[in-house]
Structures are given as C-alpha cells and as structure tokens.
Amino acid sequence: MSGTTAELYWFPKYQDRFITWGSEINLYQTKDDVSDQRLQTNIYLNISKKTATLLATETRYQYIRCVAPSYRSNELCLGVGLANGKVGLCNFVSSNENNIEFTPKQSRPCVCLSWHENETNLLAIGHDRNRNDHCITVWDTERGIPKEKSILHLFGLSETAHSLCWDKQNKILVAGMSHKYLKLMDLRHNTPSVITNTRAVHGVSLASNGLYLASYIDNIITLWDIRNIEKSISVYQTEKNINALSWCATRSSTLSIILRDSPYIHLYDLHSPNESGVEPRIIKRFVAPFPYKAPINSRNITLSNISWHPTDIERFLALSGSGTICDFSVPQRVAMTWDPLNNLCGSVGVNVYRLNSVPTPPTTPTTQTNQCEKGGRSSDNQFQEDIAQVIHRRALNDYGKLPDTAKNGDLAPHLASVWALLANMQKENYMLGLKTALEAYSTNADCPPIQPRxxxxxxxxxxxxxxxxxxxxxxxxxxxxxxxxxxxxxxxxxxxxxxxxxxxxxxxxxxxxxxxxxxxxxxxxxxxxxxxxxxxxxxxxxxxxxxxxxxxxxxxxxxxxxxxxxxxxxxxxxxxxxxxxxxxxxxxxxxxxxxxxxxxxxxxxxxxxxxxxxxxxxxxxxxxxxxxxCDNKLTDYIKTMIQNCTENGDLNGLLITGTTELGINLLQSYLDLTDDVQTVALISVKFLSKDLLSHSQVEHWIASYRDLLDIWGLWIQRANFDITMGQIQPQPRYARSVFLLCSFCGKSVSACLQEEARLRATSSSTNAYKLSSCPSCRKPLPRCSLCLMHMGTTLGLSLQNPTGHASYGWQSKPFSKWFSWCQSCRHGGHTEHLTQWFSQHLECPVASCTCHCFTLDFSVPNTNKEIVS
Known part of the structure; x- marks a missing residue:
C-alpha cells in the first residue's frame, strides 16, 4: 500500500471508505475489527492488507492534479482534475456510459475542485490562468455532459484560481485568486462579489461551523471571520513553509497544519470569544501519528497529507512521505471540574461524564447539645452527604420557611434543638436572649457588676x-x-x-x-x-x-x-x-x-x-x-457559656446571646466550622432586627445563599427568599428626578445649570440665569411660546434653601415651571403659562398656528365661560 501515493481522502458519507491517488486511484474499505484494533493499540494503527480491503482501482486518468470526493450518500463519486484541464466524474464503474468529463474552452491545468455539501450536484472547478477563459466554473453534474445548461456560473476571466471551498449553510463559493485576493461569490443573488486583498490565497478552507475561514501563503496562516471578511482576525507564522491545512470535520475549533519536512501535525485549538470579529485564543498542540525511530543513516519520517474522518472524533488518516498510511486518533484532552451539586464532571472529546462524589461525614458542633444525640453515639452518623447536597435538599423542602418554626428541625435533625429554642423565644416574643433578660453580661470592661436583685x-x-x-x-x-x-x-x-x-x-x-x-x-x-x-x-x-x-x-x-x-x-x-x-x-x-x-x-x-x-x-x-x-455566679456562668458556644460554633448559644451583635459572632463561628450558609442566612432573615440585617457579615451571608440558589437554578426558592427579605426590609424608595436634555445631541442641560448654581451660590445676585443654547452642541434651546424664555432659565428662583444657607445643588422646580409640548404642532412652553392661556383660548399661542392643542386629547367642557379670542 506504499506505492506512489500523493494524497488520500475519506469519503464524507461513508465511515469505512477512503481513497488514495497518485498515478492511479484506489478505493479501500476498512475492516470491521479496525475500531477494536485501534482501541487495543491505543491511538495508532498501520493501514495494510490486514486492516483494509482494496475494493476498486481506477487507471483511466493520467496526470492527475487534484481529486475531491463528493458528499453523495447513494453512490461513490469523486471529481478528478487533470493536467490538461479536463475534470472527470469517477464512480469506479468501467462502463463508457459513466465516463462523463468536463472540458474547458482553453486547455490548462485543473488546480482545485470543491463539492457543495448540501447541494451535492454542484462541483466548483478551478483552473490556471488563461486570458480568454474564466478560471472558475460551477458545474451541475446532475445535468449530464457539460454544456450551456449544466454550466451554472463562470467567474474570474483572465485570472487564476488557487483554491476553492463552499459555505455549506449558504450557496456561497470562496476562492483564493491571482495571488492577491480572496473572493466570496453568492450564487443565490446577482450581487457583486466580496473581495478582500491578501496574499494568503492557498488552501482556502472553511470550518464545519461555517464561521472561520483559513488560508495560507508560505509560512503565514491567516484566519478570517466569514461574516466580516474585509479584515483578518488573526495571523500566525510558522517555522517552515506550509504544505497543507484543513479543519477537523467533527470539531470546528481544530485546525490542522502540515509543515514541509516535518514529522508532526500542528493542531491549533481555537477558543472563540462571544464577540464576532475578535481574535480567538489559540492552544497549540503537536501530534506525531507515526512512531518515531531514527536509526543511523536513515531519513526522518515526514508527513505528506492527512484526511479527517467525517464522524469519529478527531480521527484521521495520515500519509507519510514514503507512502505509508496510518489510522490515528488524536489523544483527547480531559477537562475536569466540579458542578454546583459537588459532582466531579469531565469531558473527553464531545462526551461529558459525571462522577458522583463520595460523601464524607463532617462534624457539626451543635450536635453536642442536641437532644437527638443523647445515646452516647457519635454525631457523625447524622451526616452522610456533603454540605452542598444537604443544603440543596433542604431548600427543595422549604427549609426555614415552614409556618411552625420548630418543624424546621425535622429537616435538620442536628439543629432540632436550635429551631425548638428559637420557636420558644418567638412564642415568648423575646429574641434578645438570656443575657439581655438577666442584664448579666456586658462587653464593656468599665461597666460595674450588676447589683444584687x-x-x-x-x-x-x-x-x-x-x-x-x-x-x-x-x-x-x-x-x-x-x-x-x-x-x-x-x-x-x-x-x-x-x-x-x-x-x-x-x-x-x-x-x-x-x-x-x-x-x-x-x-x-x-x-x-x-x-x-x-x-x-x-x-x-x-x-x-x-x-x-x-x-x-x-x-x-x-x-x-x-x-x-x-x-x-x-x-x-x-x-x-x-x-x-x-x-x-x-x-x-x-x-x-x-x-x-x-x-x-x-x-x-x-x-x-x-x-x-x-x-x-x-x-x-x-x-x-x-x-x-447567685447573681455573681450566674453572671460568670453566662459569660463562660457565651465564650464556649462561640468558640465551638454551638447555635444553642443563641438562647443566651439572642439576635444581637454577639449572636452574629456566634453565627459566623458556626458558619466557619460547618459551611452551612443556608441555616445562618435563614436565621438572620427570620429573627434578626432590621438594623442588624444591614450588618456587613449578614449581608454577605444573604448574598452567598442567594448566589447558591441561582447556581442551582432554584428560582422559586430564590423568589420566596427575596419576598421574605422584602417584607422584612423593603427596598428604599429614591426620589424621582427629571433632567433637561437637548433635543439635538441628547446630552444633559441640567449639568450646566447645576454648575452655574454652585458658582452663583455665594453670590448676592438673584437675577435669573439665562441659558439660550445647549452647552454641548450650541444648538438653540426651545422657547416658551408665551414668555419667550429658553428652556432651563431659572425664572428668578432663589438658590437659597429653607435654612437660609446656600445650596450647592439645583433645587427641583415645581411642576408648573416645567416645559410641555403639543404632540401635533410641537409648540410649547411652561406648564403654568400654557394652562393660563388655554383657559381663555382654543388655538395655539404661536402666531399663524391654528392647532387646537388643548382639545386634541380632551373634549372642551361645556361651560358658560366666555372665550376671549
């Protein structure tokens, strides 16, 4: 199978058929056990008579320059470009009836061929330059022998086509032409072709996702965004000149490059950003498909060509310079991460796997005094899951939201005593704890001890x-x-x-x-x-x-x-x-x-x-x-128990500290030891006062629990939590503000007025500040139709606030001083002036305007008031 092989290709619609061509075209079929052998031999398998069967050989064509397998699923068909410019359709049948050829008007070499993936009857043919003929021909092969009806399009008169490829989603042909530009030709409409100047006109190839286009010249690779091809998005330079490049058929982000006299395949993994036209991030890899052995006085193995498998993930056939073929699969990069439910997830190729984590029993200090733990048994058996899984399960069961506070202990047995004592404190309507009730503890060292009472x-x-x-x-x-x-x-x-x-x-x-x-x-x-x-x-x-x-x-x-x-x-x-x-x-x-x-x-x-x-x-x-x-011993005991509970994170200590600053410290200690942010956040929302809810630690707990619910997609639980927060601590209402904007540039006029107000605040002058034009674009501001003053004029309003001190901000005007406009004639003015005018008139106050502004939306009431014209 070594022979004089120039290139090889997989058939796009057949998973086990491939061809090789040189002086002849050979069709092979891989055997059924090839996949098993590839798995047993890891990633490398030498193609030989034991692993592939020769099905047919085509020897009719001489001086082959290029070959392109078609995307037809019902027959094995390929286009063959010859040195004399002819293009034949080969289906490995020896009958003369199937010998269909395209012959150009002027004889010159056929340089490139490309089949359309969706419309499998369209074949694009690229020829060398001839001043009297077109270099690109689109042939409808279903119409038989080439003639006027079967030749759909001709492009590039007196030009050269170096490479061709189709956009499979659209009927667009991309060509590298004449050593100076790429041309995009839309065959659906008679629109001008899109041209971008570049010397990288060889090996034009479009990724399988239809977004990225790659081409090269010498040792320079150029990457384009097909949606905006006027400017390249990336240019990469290699050490040696490039022999060939191609996109992986199953992974649109993988570009393969073969360099001259190199035993390696260079793989560029493109990680595209969300924005179009932005340079993608590239990860480079090197793959050696042939086992490398360098005996003395032997030539190094070099690569000649590869062909990506149409369906198998990153599998290709590789052809060495000596004609050896191997079936190779690129080692898959394994990406590992933890999902929100604390399961280990990984991807191998396009497959995603999840490994359920093995739970480890954590410890919770609160269990020491819980009445559920009184049998001398270890409390660790209460926990058989990770805390994240426990929090997730509780959230689904409305933990912390049950009407009966003590019932929350059923969902968290190790906290049953905590919820019970909180329920009892809630029943007694006293959440400040025993230390406040007994007045037996003070954090102030200068505070005298309590008097015996x-x-x-x-x-x-x-x-x-x-x-x-x-x-x-x-x-x-x-x-x-x-x-x-x-x-x-x-x-x-x-x-x-x-x-x-x-x-x-x-x-x-x-x-x-x-x-x-x-x-x-x-x-x-x-x-x-x-x-x-x-x-x-x-x-x-x-x-x-x-x-x-x-x-x-x-x-x-x-x-x-x-x-x-x-x-x-x-x-x-x-x-x-x-x-x-x-x-x-x-x-x-x-x-x-x-x-x-x-x-x-x-x-x-x-x-x-x-x-x-x-x-x-x-x-x-x-x-x-x-x-x-007694009082003194009780004071000392309370102080000791608060310290012990805080050090051990025992939430039963809330009975003593209550919902106070000391209680926040106790909750933080419990959180540090258990990571149970759910319990801490729910207790805070349910029992802390409004003042303590604004504490930085409490806000962090609440925000963390909200984020946790968002990560898990528990939108209903998150909404209920926010509703509870809104009932306890409603969002502040901010005063509404109205600003003046220029109708031409849209920038604020109020900003200039505020600055003038600040500068004039220390001045004794009370004259109105007159602003006639926009401070940004200098276009005139609207005038009031009655007083003829510009919008934004202060109208003599004082800049002193009620306390008599100068105000360094602009005071809000009453509504009567605001501007209003007619939506029909666009005339307007101060609301106060317009109200006075239309109380006595029907027509617009602007001369020569007959618009009945006031009556456009509302009917005039029937009154006995005399209308003055």
Missing part, C-alpha cells in the same frame, strides 16, 4: 419535710429566663408541673420516633426522655415523682427499673449510698442520670458537675443556673 429563698424537699432546706434564687427576670429555656410550668402549681412533665414525655418520644425511626439504637434514645423528665423533677426536689417517671420508662428500657431502685435509697446523710453514687458517676453513660446523682450528692454545695455536663441541653443547664446560682 434576686431574692434568696430556702425551700424544703417535697417528699422529705425533715430534710435540710435548699437555697434557690428568685426574681421576675429569672422566672422569665426559665420560660425562655422551656420551663414553662407554674412553679406554684403541682398540677402545672405534672402536665409539663407528661407533655414532655409524650411529645418528645413521638418526635424522636419520627426522627430516628431508621436508626438501630432506638431504645436508649427514647429512655433519655424519661431520664430528662426525672432530672427536672429532681431539680425541683420531687424525688418520688422522679422514681415514678423512671418506672414508666422501664416499660421501654428495663435498665431504668434498676435506676429507680437505686434512687429510692436517697439519703441526706453521708452514708454508703452517697459514697457509691459518687464513685459510680464516671461509669454512668446517660448524661441526665449523671447529672441527677451529681445533684443529689453535691460536693460542698457546688453544682459544677451539673453545669458542665455537655450531654444535657444548654436550655436545661441555663434554667438550672437561673434557679440555683
């Missing part, structure tokens, strides 16, 4: 009247703070307390069952609700009631029966029971039970173990502190 009360154990009393502290602020913490019962009513405990167990168990029904460790989590209820009962000195609650919980968790049995041995004396309880504290896994026995066995009347028990919700610990700590 709480009442110290000694209370007895409910079931042990003879036992020692317990010291508690009471005040209106403390009572209100405990309600914010969720202790909403009346302490003076035993029935109210019992109802609170019963409701707590019933509601919480139901909620927990719905939230964790798919978990494997359900019983310990349910039992925690009974242990919490028992703990609150002990905090209020009701030991027997706590034992009763544990007995009810024993139906679900038998271990609670043993706890109730141990609690029944409670004693105030330093007995064996107290010693065993203190020893066993570190071995108790349930945090509520640890706190319960620590409360019953305090060390020097200290409640540090209870207050530092992180397994108990922050609301219960704060309510306990409001009940048992």
């Amino acid at each position: 709480s009442e110290q009360v000694q209370i007895n154990w409910v079931d042990y009247a003879s036992g020692p009393s317990v010291e508690v502290f009471r005040s209106e602020q403390r009572e209100f703070a405990q309600r914010l913490c969720g202790w909403t019962f009346d302490k003076g009513s035993a029935e109210s307390f019992r109802s609170f405990i019963d409701e707590l167990c019933a509601k919480k168990v139901s909620a927990m069952h719905g939230a964790i029904k798919n978990t494997l460790n359900f019983e310990p989590i349910v039992s925690q609700e009974y242990t919490r209820a028992a703990l609150i009962a002990c905090f209020h000195l009701k030991i027997r009631y706590a034992i009763e609650i544990l007995g009810l919980g024993a139906e679900r968790d038998p271990n609670l029966r043993m706890v109730a049995l141990g609690l029944s041995g409670f004693s105030f004396e330093k007995s064996l029971w107290r010693t065993q309880c203190i020893t066993a504290l570190s071995q108790i896994s349930d945090p509520h039970l640890r706190a319960l026995f620590a409360f019953l066995t305090p060390d020097n009347d200290s409640y540090d173990i209870v207050l530092k028990e992180s397994g108990i919700s922050l609301s219960d610990r704060m309510a306990f502190a409001c009940h048992y700590l």
Whole structure:
C-alpha cells in the first residue's frame, strides 16, 4: 500500500471508505475489527492488507492534479482534475456510459475542485490562468455532459484560481485568486462579489461551523471571520513553509497544519470569544501519528497529507512521505471540574461524564447539645452527604420557611434543638436572649457588676419535710429566663408541673420516633426522655415523682427499673449510698442520670458537675443556673457559656446571646466550622432586627445563599427568599428626578445649570440665569411660546434653601415651571403659562398656528365661560 501515493481522502458519507491517488486511484474499505484494533493499540494503527480491503482501482486518468470526493450518500463519486484541464466524474464503474468529463474552452491545468455539501450536484472547478477563459466554473453534474445548461456560473476571466471551498449553510463559493485576493461569490443573488486583498490565497478552507475561514501563503496562516471578511482576525507564522491545512470535520475549533519536512501535525485549538470579529485564543498542540525511530543513516519520517474522518472524533488518516498510511486518533484532552451539586464532571472529546462524589461525614458542633444525640453515639452518623447536597435538599423542602418554626428541625435533625429554642423565644416574643433578660453580661470592661436583685429563698424537699432546706434564687427576670429555656410550668402549681412533665414525655418520644425511626439504637434514645423528665423533677426536689417517671420508662428500657431502685435509697446523710453514687458517676453513660446523682450528692454545695455536663441541653443547664446560682455566679456562668458556644460554633448559644451583635459572632463561628450558609442566612432573615440585617457579615451571608440558589437554578426558592427579605426590609424608595436634555445631541442641560448654581451660590445676585443654547452642541434651546424664555432659565428662583444657607445643588422646580409640548404642532412652553392661556383660548399661542392643542386629547367642557379670542 506504499506505492506512489500523493494524497488520500475519506469519503464524507461513508465511515469505512477512503481513497488514495497518485498515478492511479484506489478505493479501500476498512475492516470491521479496525475500531477494536485501534482501541487495543491505543491511538495508532498501520493501514495494510490486514486492516483494509482494496475494493476498486481506477487507471483511466493520467496526470492527475487534484481529486475531491463528493458528499453523495447513494453512490461513490469523486471529481478528478487533470493536467490538461479536463475534470472527470469517477464512480469506479468501467462502463463508457459513466465516463462523463468536463472540458474547458482553453486547455490548462485543473488546480482545485470543491463539492457543495448540501447541494451535492454542484462541483466548483478551478483552473490556471488563461486570458480568454474564466478560471472558475460551477458545474451541475446532475445535468449530464457539460454544456450551456449544466454550466451554472463562470467567474474570474483572465485570472487564476488557487483554491476553492463552499459555505455549506449558504450557496456561497470562496476562492483564493491571482495571488492577491480572496473572493466570496453568492450564487443565490446577482450581487457583486466580496473581495478582500491578501496574499494568503492557498488552501482556502472553511470550518464545519461555517464561521472561520483559513488560508495560507508560505509560512503565514491567516484566519478570517466569514461574516466580516474585509479584515483578518488573526495571523500566525510558522517555522517552515506550509504544505497543507484543513479543519477537523467533527470539531470546528481544530485546525490542522502540515509543515514541509516535518514529522508532526500542528493542531491549533481555537477558543472563540462571544464577540464576532475578535481574535480567538489559540492552544497549540503537536501530534506525531507515526512512531518515531531514527536509526543511523536513515531519513526522518515526514508527513505528506492527512484526511479527517467525517464522524469519529478527531480521527484521521495520515500519509507519510514514503507512502505509508496510518489510522490515528488524536489523544483527547480531559477537562475536569466540579458542578454546583459537588459532582466531579469531565469531558473527553464531545462526551461529558459525571462522577458522583463520595460523601464524607463532617462534624457539626451543635450536635453536642442536641437532644437527638443523647445515646452516647457519635454525631457523625447524622451526616452522610456533603454540605452542598444537604443544603440543596433542604431548600427543595422549604427549609426555614415552614409556618411552625420548630418543624424546621425535622429537616435538620442536628439543629432540632436550635429551631425548638428559637420557636420558644418567638412564642415568648423575646429574641434578645438570656443575657439581655438577666442584664448579666456586658462587653464593656468599665461597666460595674450588676447589683444584687434576686431574692434568696430556702425551700424544703417535697417528699422529705425533715430534710435540710435548699437555697434557690428568685426574681421576675429569672422566672422569665426559665420560660425562655422551656420551663414553662407554674412553679406554684403541682398540677402545672405534672402536665409539663407528661407533655414532655409524650411529645418528645413521638418526635424522636419520627426522627430516628431508621436508626438501630432506638431504645436508649427514647429512655433519655424519661431520664430528662426525672432530672427536672429532681431539680425541683420531687424525688418520688422522679422514681415514678423512671418506672414508666422501664416499660421501654428495663435498665431504668434498676435506676429507680437505686434512687429510692436517697439519703441526706453521708452514708454508703452517697459514697457509691459518687464513685459510680464516671461509669454512668446517660448524661441526665449523671447529672441527677451529681445533684443529689453535691460536693460542698457546688453544682459544677451539673453545669458542665455537655450531654444535657444548654436550655436545661441555663434554667438550672437561673434557679440555683447567685447573681455573681450566674453572671460568670453566662459569660463562660457565651465564650464556649462561640468558640465551638454551638447555635444553642443563641438562647443566651439572642439576635444581637454577639449572636452574629456566634453565627459566623458556626458558619466557619460547618459551611452551612443556608441555616445562618435563614436565621438572620427570620429573627434578626432590621438594623442588624444591614450588618456587613449578614449581608454577605444573604448574598452567598442567594448566589447558591441561582447556581442551582432554584428560582422559586430564590423568589420566596427575596419576598421574605422584602417584607422584612423593603427596598428604599429614591426620589424621582427629571433632567433637561437637548433635543439635538441628547446630552444633559441640567449639568450646566447645576454648575452655574454652585458658582452663583455665594453670590448676592438673584437675577435669573439665562441659558439660550445647549452647552454641548450650541444648538438653540426651545422657547416658551408665551414668555419667550429658553428652556432651563431659572425664572428668578432663589438658590437659597429653607435654612437660609446656600445650596450647592439645583433645587427641583415645581411642576408648573416645567416645559410641555403639543404632540401635533410641537409648540410649547411652561406648564403654568400654557394652562393660563388655554383657559381663555382654543388655538395655539404661536402666531399663524391654528392647532387646537388643548382639545386634541380632551373634549372642551361645556361651560358658560366666555372665550376671549
């Protein structure tokens, strides 16, 4: 298959047929297993008898100068240009009936051929120069032997055609002619040809998208935009002279170039900007289709010609200078990126792939005090997805927009306690937090400590009247703070307390069952609700009631029966029971039970173990502190908890900070640790005041969440979010302004008036400033038809503002001083003057104008008023 091959071509409408030509024309068909072999051998396959079958050979044509396969899908046809100027249609049939040839009037070489892709019957023929004949002929091959009817167009008298190509979208022929210009000929209309002067007239080739045209001369490549060919958009210079160039058939942005005596194919990947006529960005690549081996005293492999496959991505046949042919596929560049849903996406050729990301369990500090995490299990199992996927799913389920604020915790179980406490604070109509309610914390170091204001009360154990009393502290602020913490019962009513405990167990168990029904460790989590209820009962000195609650919980968790049995041995004396309880504290896994026995066995009347028990919700610990700590200790504890919550990003700390500056710092800390901008933005919009919404950090959170919704295309959720923002913080309304514009140049006249007003503000003169022409174009300004003053004249208005100080801006005129025009005769003037005129007249105030301006749009009312003419 080496032979004397000059060029080769794929048949455009056949995926497995190609031709080679030199002294003869050969038709080949690749075998079915070629594709598999190409994949197995990576990208290179040598074309031989094992990989391709010779179907036909055409030897009738001598001195072939050029060959062009047609785009016909029903037959194998190609045009053959000869040295004597004749052009034959070859279909590899030996019958004389199929021997159709075009013969020019004057014999000279046929230089180039080009078939139209859509109208497959049109063949453009280019010849060398002859002063008595045209160099370009458009032949309708379906009309048989060339004659007057089959020759559709003739171009270029006494000129030379160096190269030809068609615009497949339009019936436009592009030709490089006479070493001096490119010509675009539109065959649809008898319009003059478009000509652009250039020496780059060889190898004219149009990209498959029909936008870019490439041509060359020597070692210079010129790139054109076919829509505006008057000026080239790019010029590139190569190291050596160019042998051939062609566009990839399947990728319109890839231009291939073969240089003289080079073993490489130069590929130019064009990345076009959005604007037409702008130079595209180019990425250069080098491809060596033949394996390079350089033995001693051997000639280097050089490339002669390539032909791009019509359908396979960046696949071509390459012809070496020695006649060797190989089937080669360009290695595809792989582009990788992350999509908005955090999936890894990549493109190989024209194929796009998506790899679903493997989620990693992040950590959320808020889970430490969430009541859903009370079984001693790690909170990491709450997260099995990336935070972006979690935010996306929540947004689709109207997270943060539910009417019942606490229900938002169902969509974010690790934040259930946060939404519950926010709902309770909203119910109490107090969002400033415990620190403000108790006035127990100040960021000002110079602020004196609070004055003691709480009442110290000694209370007895409910079931042990003879036992020692317990010291508690009471005040209106403390009572209100405990309600914010969720202790909403009346302490003076035993029935109210019992109802609170019963409701707590019933509601919480139901909620927990719905939230964790798919978990494997359900019983310990349910039992925690009974242990919490028992703990609150002990905090209020009701030991027997706590034992009763544990007995009810024993139906679900038998271990609670043993706890109730141990609690029944409670004693105030330093007995064996107290010693065993203190020893066993570190071995108790349930945090509520640890706190319960620590409360019953305090060390020097200290409640540090209870207050530092992180397994108990922050609301219960704060309510306990409001009940048992004195003012100074309560102040210190609140300060400590604010610091801890801010450092750990625990949103339960909003119970203390409230929606204040400290609350913003807490939200920012949570965001830094979790990247959950959705929760931060929704809490801000729902609970922050209007003043805090203008905080720079809050505005950034809101803008980030909006951008996130836009990236995902969640337009409905974005609109609802904006509606909520508009209801809370409506957009400011700006004062409407009217400016004077010149009717000729369209520039502002008001700008000049404002400058004059500023310069005259310090002057004592109150004379009207007269402006007769436009400051920009000097055309006269319209005059009032009645007072004859130009538009923009100040009319003697004072430049002093009501305070008596000079105004450095132009004061807005009342509407009566504005200009108005008739839409019919175009005459006009000050509105005040026109109103006075038309109250007594019907016709236009301009002399010789009979237009009834005032009555064009409105009928004249029937009045008894006398009209003065």
